[in-house]
Amino acid sequence: MLIAVLFFLTHRCLRNLLLLWPQFHQLPPLRPPGTSRRIPHTIIIGVRKGGTRALLEMLDVHPNIVVAATEVHFFDWDENYVKGIDWYRGLMPFSYENQITIEKTPGYFTSPQAPERIHDMNSSIKLLLILRDPTERVISDYTQVYYNRLESHKPVQLFEDIVIKNGALNTKYKAIQRSLYDIHMERWLKHFHLNQIHIVDGNTLIKDPLPELQKVERFLNLPSRIMSSNFYFNQTKGFYCIRSDGRERCLHESKGRPHPVVNSTVLEQLYSYFREHNANFYRMINHSFDWH
Ligand SMILES: *[C@@H]1O[C@H](CO)[C@@H](O)[C@H](O)[C@H]1NC(C)=O
Ligand SMILES: *[C@@H]1O[C@H](CO)[C@@H](O)[C@H](O)[C@H]1NC(C)=O
Ligand SMILES: *[C@@H]1O[C@H](CO)[C@@H](O)[C@H](O)[C@H]1NC(C)=O
Ligand SMILES: *[C@@H]1O[C@H](CO)[C@@H](O)[C@H](O)[C@H]1NC(C)=O
Secondary structure, three states: OHHHHHHHHHHHHHHHHHOOOHHHOOOOOOOOOOOEEOOOOEEEEEOOOOOHHHHHHHHOOOOOEEEOOOOOOOOOOHHHHOOOHHHHHHOOOEEOOOOEEEEEOHHHOOOOOHHHHHHHHOOOOEEEEEEOOHHHHHHHHHHHHHHHHHHOOOOOOOHHHHHEEOOEEOOOOHHHHHOOHHHHHHHHHOOOOHHHEEEEEHHHHHHOHHHHHHHHHHHOOOOOOOOHHHEEEEOOOOEEEEEEOOEEEOOOOOOOOOOOOOOHHHHHHHHHHHHHHHHHHHHHHOOOOOOO
16 A cells, blocks of 8 residues: 555656656656556447436446546547557546446447447447437437537528428438437347347436436446435526535536427427337337337
8 A cells, every 4th residue: 555655656756747848748647546447338329419418427426437538439430440449448537446437429329330349349348328309309419510500600500491301301311310219229239138228218317317327327236326415406507417526517508508499390290200210119129218
């Protein structure tokens, strides 16, 4: 123990000295004694705009969980995948042996290559997938792109003008494609058993986080440590914020933006387009949701 502490202190001294030279500014962060970087034990694979950030931040409250700070895009972007597993591990946080590492990249769920690549890394891995009503997801996807375009002074289009082309639903629209959960899930089930994929109800997580998080704790065989006192409702934001280690934090302001009011005929067209896909998805996972 003493040696470890001494080593740690010496390491820190040396590092501070080295930092005096500009060429050493790229030095990696300090490694707390007894920790190492590990490949993820669990990955949140999606879906984009499903609530992946909220899920990750809420799970981070658990003392046995450490989370990767950024979306890594290892399994879905070829230019990252070719860098190899050591590059990937290098982006993971330091963890103790009793902790599990979680990474989230929402793009994995809809990526054609991700299931096989993740299976190659660890065929018995446990995966988390957070989903919400597919129509709501499309509108949320649109809303994010809308604000991004506004901020970079690019022209924006009305939701209805993108979703409807010549009077019919524009099913080529990427946001609609991403909401075809059955199509994507089929690819995952070619490589993983259904019992390796836990589905979190994104609509419920936002309204009442604790029960959904307790299901995740059970799925990951973790002791129950997340408490109702870890969450408080913020009236202004209309969302739960997180309280842990005496700190309070809310999700970034880009989360939970108000959605546009969508023409009801267009909404009905979306609902009816997704209905069959949803039914197919429910059969696949032997569970149903109260989506439109
Ligand atoms: C693979 O995943 C299983 C289940 O989460 C885990 O117990 C095991 O340690 C993982 N293997 C590696 C090499 O990370
Ligand atoms: C509640 O949300 C508002 C708006 O996002 C924020 O300014 C405020 O700090 C939050 N309050 C608390 C107690 O988290
Ligand atoms: C919604 O759009 C349809 C055409 O797709 C149009 O006929 C109808 O008037 C619109 N409804 C409203 C309330 O704007
Ligand atoms: C489907 O779920 C029901 C309970 O919800 C369970 O009794 C049944 O065994 C499940 N079937 C399969 C194939 O997993």
